[in-house]
Amino acid sequence: MTTRYSEKSPETGAESRQSGDEATRKALVSGQLPSFTPIATLVVSIVVVAGVLALFGSFGIAMTLVLGFVTFLVVMRVLSHVVEGSRRAADRTARYVVTGAFVLALLPLLSLLWTVTSKGVQRFDGEFFSSSMFAIVGEGGGAVHAIWGTLIITGITTLIAVPIGIFSSIFLVEYSNETPLLRKTASVLRFFVDVMTGIPSIVAGLFAYTLFSFIFGAGYKSGLAGAVALAVLMIPVVVRSTEEMLRLVPNELREASYALGVPKWKTIVKVVLPTSVAGIVTGVILAIARVIGETAPLLMTAGLYTGMNTNALQGQMTTLPVFAYYQYVTPGIPQEPYYARAFASALTLIIIVMALNAIGRYVAYKFAPKTGR
């Protein structure tokens, strides 16, 4: 017989209630630093470090921030250890390091946004959105042809890649475990999808170029060829993200639906997909964001044209990244208008991606399973 809980240790009945209460208080309550302490410490640390560095004549913003942050960590650790105890001191250090890493990760992004916005806003005007570069040398002109090109090519890419990608992942998650042969096929497919997510985009461009040259003759370039090249890049991303999302749907939900006599396809369409729609939409948006900025495969497949072309089946088509690239790499004289147009197209591209993200989030929010009371 093992020890029983009631005989766990000798009874300490003599222990008075008073001292028990005191022990509980000691174990639970510790001092607490006022809520403004971290911010105050951070500011003081940075100011002090800046002062010290200035004294030695080696003041620099990056150096000050890094050393200031380290000082802040040390001071907070000591303060918290004295006032709040060792566990909470460690908690604070970890918390600030994690927050610091987040801020550090954000800095390049903010810097990029600032650069593109400040340089791009110069040509972010009516003419930029109303005229193409047809027969324009030097100043003026716009990117309306490239904006249309981007929207058309990315749109066709999405139309090709999203159904194929989502259907493939439905196969992988819902249908591939029925027979051993299918299971084997699925694991091979999954391996190749993983390889595909890593292929360089230029390979996709070469593939589409070869394919279309084979069908329509050498040198064929069009928006459709560009869209196919991008779809090759986009499909594996959609497959992988959708597959992960479908796997997160608990099996109990599928069983609940089967138990109601609902057929498998309807279970997938009405129960599994709606449950995971938020994640799937996010995955699709990320996949679009990945291909919308591609340059290399489009140079090869969609080509470059200075005028407006909305026919994806015929004629070359320019997209914003390609346009920005060419404006920046092959400026005329004077160079400034070309650079300005390059940055304005970059800004436009960022805004398009942001808008897509906003729409995607709204859609995901609308369709996501409702929680809360």
Next chain:
Amino acid sequence: MSKRIDIKNLDIYYGKFHAVKNVSMAIPARAVTAFIGSSGCGKSTVLRTLNRMHEVIPGAYCTGEVNLDGTNLYGKGVDAVAVRRMVGMVFQRPNPFPTMSIKENVLAGMKLNSKRISASRQDEIVEKALSGANLWNEVKDRLDKPGSGLSGGQQQRLCIARAIAVEPDVLLMDEPCSALDPISTLAIEDLIHELKEKFTVVIVTHNMQQAQRVSDQTAFFNLKAVGEPGELIEVGETEQIFTSPEHEDTERYITGQFG
């Protein structure tokens, strides 16, 4: 080791939703207190405020006092982690850690808090906790197998073993037997009887026979109407509640006329 709890004017919210209104009661040490009441009346919510698990849900908060041996758990400078080391919890649905073996699951409370324990002491703790939860005989030959491979009832007893292995001062149980067969339920009830000699136990249950069998004190919660916050209707000695309740609603509930 055991600790008493005094709840004073506790109001519990989920964001804007007022879940439980103005609860005041005393939970004595070395005794079993049962919470009964219909679904959705806030029993589990009150239970979760007793070890500050309520605030884990985003937007959830509460006002009022929960005093553990006179120390307000929601007072200034109280460390929620320290609270949870004293007040253990067993959940309604079994939740063994899927990446850990049965043995590791039982020892999780110590191992995750990086306490060093000798191998012989570990075996002792594992056997004691699993025996306490009436699981030892079933799993003693496969302690290194994953805990998620057990049946639902076994998983729940594993979770109980995990909670008692750290020997908390107070043990909160949220419908611990709702997934168990009668034999395991009996074993758990025996365990509760044993536990109360050293620990304070609070149990939420829908089984009124169980409340009568295991508890010394019973609290009845109820909703005035749908959408209204839950309220504590009546609390008293279990025998008194089940034989001569003061409140009409309590009588109707325990005699099965509603809920």
